[in-house]
Amino acid sequence: MTTTVHPTGTDSPRPSSGRRSPLSAIAHLRELPVLLALVALILVTWLINPLFLAPQGVKDILLNATIVIILAAGQAIVIITRNVDLSVGSILGLVAFGTGSLFVAVPGIPIIVVILAGMLFGAVLGAINGLLVTLAKVPALVITLGTLYIFRGLNNAWAGGTQFFADDRPQEFGNLSVDTVLGFPLITLIAIVVVVIVAVFMSGTRSGRDLYAIGSDPDAARVFGVPVTRRVLFAFVTNGVLAGLAGVLYTSRFNSVGATTGTGLELDVVAAAVVGGVAIFGGSGSVIGAALGALLLTTITGALTAVRVDKFWQQAIVGLLILAAIVIDRIAAVRTARRLRVSESRDV
Structure with missing residues (x-):
């Protein structure tokens, strides 16, 4: 599952003498196992309970996955740089409560203004994480564990x-989670657009490829002129922006927001990214894989509920x-490193 990332910032192995066929390229996609597992899960559950794929059932699955998809896309960016952000649930909670406060304090405020305000609020919180990680040189796991509790405490006090x-919110804002286009809820379409934009940025821009180089080998990335500190800060700010967007859409999706909104969500988000093929040790993976991981985990919960499996087994x-x-990612990494050593010895 893991490919070797070189300081050029690419997420691909060294070119070989021959080109891969289209089928071979598809077979080596990191996202393919997640996609196949998702399709198999849906088919098996549908055979057991045909109501699982009823229009309302599909809509519920998409709605339940939407928030986690957006959060997982942001988390993937951070994990690719060999970091992690455990505070996203608390950021979402703060932004969600702030969104409700805006609608009450400023009646008639345009929805687009609320969305932009939520994203800006999330960017500020993400910047706090990024600055602490890059300037204090403390592992992101420790920093964001601390800010998780700080942000949650601020939300409780607020x-x-x-x-x-x-x-307390305008009807048209709530309709974002009710209205559909071709069967897709509007907020799900927003999530899809976000994932596509981030995926294009990560694979099609120098800055995005730099993030892979940093996750693969930060020291080598510095040698090759990659502004590591600035890029890592950017990753945390972007993650905060997406968490802010998720917080606004959460307010549209659910009937109430308060002090406990978003509690525990960070674990689901990290799980979605990892299951979606984003290497926990950084340097490889994609936001599309993270989004598929979020959809897979949400579908598992819905599928097991549909076949009446106990909630404990869902978590297990x-x-x-x-x-x-x-485990699969580490095995793949070892095998890739071994092949590279053999190839280099032959070249010598």
């Missing part, structure tokens, strides 16, 4: 016992998937 409900299966993804 919200207290206050909650904002569906009646997700845990097994995470362990399997990490």
Whole structure:
């Protein structure tokens, strides 16, 4: 599952003497196992319970996956740089409560203004994480674990016992999670657009490829002139922007937001990215894979509920998937490194 990332910032192995056929290229896609597992899961569940693929059932799966898809896309960017952000659930909670506050404090405020304000709020919180990680030189796991509790504490102090409900927001804002286009809820379409934009940025721009180079070998990336500190800060800010967007859309999707909104969500997000093929040690993976991982985990929950499997087993299966993804990724990394050593010895 892991490819070797060189300081040029590419997420591909060294070119070989021959070109891969289209079928071979598809077979080597990191996202393919996740996609196949998703299709198999849907088919098996549908055979057991045909109502699983009823229009409302499909809509519910997409709606439940939307928020995690956006968060997983942002998390993938951070993990690719060999970091992690455990505070995304708390950022979402702060932005969600802030969104409800805006609608109450400024009646008639345009929805686009609220969305932009939420993204800006998320960017500020993401920048705090990024600055602490890059300037203090402390592992992101430690920093974001701390900011997880700090941001959650701020939300508790701000919200207290206050909650904002569906009646506190404009009807058209709530309709983002109700109206559909070709069967896709509007907020799901927003998530798809976000994933496509981020995927194009990561694979089609120098800055995006730099993030892969940093995750593969930060020291080598510096030698080759990659501005590591600036790029890592950018990754955290972008993740904050997407968490802010997710917080706004969360307010549209659910009936209430309060002090506990987003609690525990960060674990689902990291799990989605890892299961989707984003290497936990950085340097490889894609936001598309992370999005598929989010959809797979959400579908697993819906599928097991549809066949009446106990919730404990739902959590156990997700845990097994995470362990399997990490083990397979490490095995693939070792095999790739071994092939490179053999190839280099032959060249010598």
